Amino acid sequence: MLYLKDRNYTAEDLIACMDECDVDMAVVSGSGRAPEIMDWNKRVLEAVKKYPNRFMGFVRINPMLEDAMETIEHYVRDYGFKGVKLHPMQDFYQSLDPAAQEVLDKAAKLRIPVMIHSGTDPWTMPGQIADLADIYPEVPVIMAHSGHGQLYQHAVPSAKRVKNIILETSGHPGWQVFTNAVKTIGADRVVYGSDWPCASMKAEMMKIKRLPISEEEKGQVLGGSLARILGFRVEEE
């Protein structure tokens, strides 16, 4: 990300921010230019190993790479990663590409969710992601950013049409879309996200607390829904 190039955010920075915001756990994936992405996966792996109670790794995969399927399997089976992250814009393929379908096929076999960046046309429009998810109804497909700043109007209709779409709340600043989402598809299919360090975790959290929905629904958005999707048993402290 252009404006974060000279920053070096560490796992400890993220944990400090989570502590300040009362966030128990965070899904983390690497983000960066195509040649660097495996290095970022390794950094995420180090963080997950160091703080297994705070971080859940999603392996960022460019499905065009020859060993993409092996890498997914390796990270999930050997390192306990919880899902796959796809970024079709950064890696230059459209969301419905056969290679992306292959990732969902693999995710179905491994019983893990796939998170996909959404909201940047022409390759990550909510409708394309819904069409992809529709082919693999058993895979929870997390639509990151819920269509972002411009294509958010497509997020809820897409999720209404395709039942395995989960909407993630970062990147779209308004409250009406998420209120609509909770009322239309249910809080169990809406998950809180911050997009840290690009955005403020505190403000993104406050955005959810500000939604005109019930406390129970907020609880689901802030953690319950994702815990269910990832098959977590919430342990009593």
Next chain:
Amino acid sequence: MGKDDGLIIDAHTHFMGPIYPMTKEEREIKWGVKEMLLHMDECGVNMAAVSSIEPFKWISWKKYSLGGNEEVAEAIRGHPSRIIGLFVPNVYGSMEIVTGQVEEAVKKYNFKGLKIHPWAQDVSPNHPMLYPIYEKAAKLRVPVQFHSGTAPYCTPLQIAEVARIFPEVPVIMGHMGKQDLWLDVIPAARLSENVYVDTSGQCIRALIERFAAEIGADRILFASDWPGLHMDVEIQRILDCDITEEDKRLILGENAANIFKISA
């Protein structure tokens, strides 16, 4: 942060209804001055610059003589210490009449600036048909706020061109390019010193930080885009930026006080 900690001015809000009405009843909801003042009090916001979305619609100029700006004029009259009015000119009208309305809005109704929403009003900001409006803004020494971030009409570079042609007019790039055109904002601001930005709807904290470092915090205005967003959530975005306390003070209120010429 709140009233006691310094001046907070929200530079970009609207009187409007839901963007996403799910029922006919919801379409009837209107958020006006009463709701806004309550929300401002709750969030510790001293003043807010507001425009109505009614005059964005051509049809409103058939219904009301000031196209729906009346609601804002009323709010200014009722709450001059809380409301900063932004007048939306009729981009479909004869410019002789329109510039007369702009002058009347500023001189008679105390509007502090103009608002143009190129996407909603179906005109690009740098279209020469709008030049008479900008000339009038220059004469009246009032700023013009634009929606930015929605292609093809509201790109940061089109807005920067207006700023270059009319250097006397403070040009406010609302939403800081939003989530699609945010990478154009700093290059556009480099082109002209009278380009200002407002932070409403801009969740990319890294952009606000970089803008403060490269262009200067004195050209950033805090804004929420209420009622679509909550003022306290948007204030939190500024507080969470890695910038100095002095920069935060400028952004949260002092810059807007200068641009809208608010006397303490």
